[in-house]
Amino acid sequence: MSNSLQQSIRHTLHEAQNILLLSHIRPDGDAIGSILGLGLSLQKIGKNVEMVLADGISNRHRFLPGSREIKRKVSKNFDISVVLDASDVRRTGGLAKDRLHDINIDHHVTNENFARINLVDPHASATAEILAEYMPEWGLLIDQDVATALLTGIIVDTIGFRTSNIRPKTLQLSARLMENGANLPELYQLSLVQKSIAAVRYWSPGLAKIQVEDGLLWTTLTLCDRENASYPLNDDADLVNLLTTIENIKISLLFVEQKNGTVKISWRAQPGIDVSQLATQFGGGGHPAAAGADIPGTLGEVKAKVLNSTITFLADAMHVSKT
Numbered sequence: 001m002s003n004s005l006q007q008s009i010r011h012t013l014h015e016a017q018n019i020l021l022l023s024h025i026r027p028d029g030d031a032i033g034s035i036l037g038l039g040l041s042l043q044k045i046g047k048n049v050e051m052v053l054a055d056g057i058s059n060r061h062r063f064l065p066g067s068r069e070i071k072r073k074v075s076k077n078f079d080i081s082v083v084l085d086a087s088d089v090r091r092t093g094g095l096a097k098d099r100l101h102d103i104n105i106d107h108h109v110t111n112e113n114f115a116r117i118n119l120v121d122p123h124a125s126a127t128a129e130i131l132a133e134y135m136p137e138w139g140l141l142i143d144q145d146v147a148t149a150l151l152t153g154i155i156v157d158t159i160g161f162r163t164s165n166i167r168p169k170t171l172q173l174s175a176r177l178m179e180n181g182a183n184l185p186e187l188y189q190l191s192l193v194q195k196s197i198a199a200v201r202y203w204s205p206g207l208a209k210i211q212v213e214d215g216l217l218w219t220t221l222t223l224c225d226r227e228n229a230s231y232p233l234n235d236d237a238d239l240v241n242l243l244t245t246i247e248n249i250k251i252s253l254l255f256v257e258q259k260n261g262t263v264k265i266s267w268r269a270q271p272g273i274d275v276s277q278l279a280t281q282f283g284g285g286g287h288p289a290a291a292g293a294d295i296p297g298t299l300g301e302v303k304a305k306v307l308n309s310t311i312t313f314l315a316d317a318m319h320v321s322k323t
């Protein structure tokens with residue numbers, strides 16, 4: 001990353017007094033860890049920081065220091081806005097939506113470079129990893145609370161250091177976060193391993209409906225499944241991570257019916273297959289190995305359309321890899 005880019009981020013953050021931090025809908029550990037990591041460190045140099053996530057945060061991440069400060073709506077005036085871990089502005093869920101954002105920090109290869117200053121590193125395993133790398137250059141201190149938030153982001157986005165985008169630097173930066181006081185085994189347990197009983201009940205119909213054909217695996221979670229399980233959130237309760245543990249699958253695909261008349265799609269792919277292209281075709285985005293989209297329509301319609309495209313896409317990808 002160029003020095004002038006780092007300097008302009010440093011300058012922009014230090015010049016502002018009131019700073020708005022945003023991340024994406026259905027926030028995962030990286031969205032929450034990034035917003036808290038950057039937010040807490042900015043507070044410590046005297047900035048007024050507003051941290052906003054359109055969907056709020058789940059109980060699972062309430063153990064993180066500062067998590068209670070996260071709001072669902074933008075309430076104050078601010079000098080600059082920083083968007084974290086979001087490949088496009090729509091991902092913020094309509095927060096400050098008519099604004100040209102000041103800083104965009106992300107690791108999605110499909111990032112639209114929508115801000116005035118864009119720090120996008122698709123080689124980073126998590127946005128929190130980018131922050132861990134550059135915050136010292138921006139004159140921001142990584143104390144125990146900040147390190148805890150950032151390491152949580154890295155653990156969750158790499159599913160515990162097992163995704164194909166892990167690099168030596170990920171472990172070096174994570175080791176530094178541990179030296180700064182983050183407790184790896186505890187964070188691993190709290191953010192990744194431990195599940196609520198409602199989450200596991202929600203998985204159950206999803207697991208029962210799994211179908212497999214020619215290296216493609218898919219299943220669905222309906223609003224009815226969610227209600228029966230009393231699962232409180234509109235995400236997939238990490239079922240998609242469990243799907244990636246099933247052997248001999250090239251692509252897994254999860255359809256989650258949403259209350260607003262859309263269906264949330266998640267694709268997961270084996271190394272060598274880039275599902276971010278497929279997600280982009282449906283107005284979404286992501287990484288080569290993990291991508292998603294929100295598509296309007298009924299579950300039946302969306303499922304038919306997306307399954308079809310994914311089958312063709314996988315057949316093409318297999319053909320290319322054979323020739």
Ligand SMILES: [Mn+2]
Binds near residue numbers: 125
């Ligand atoms: Mn991320």
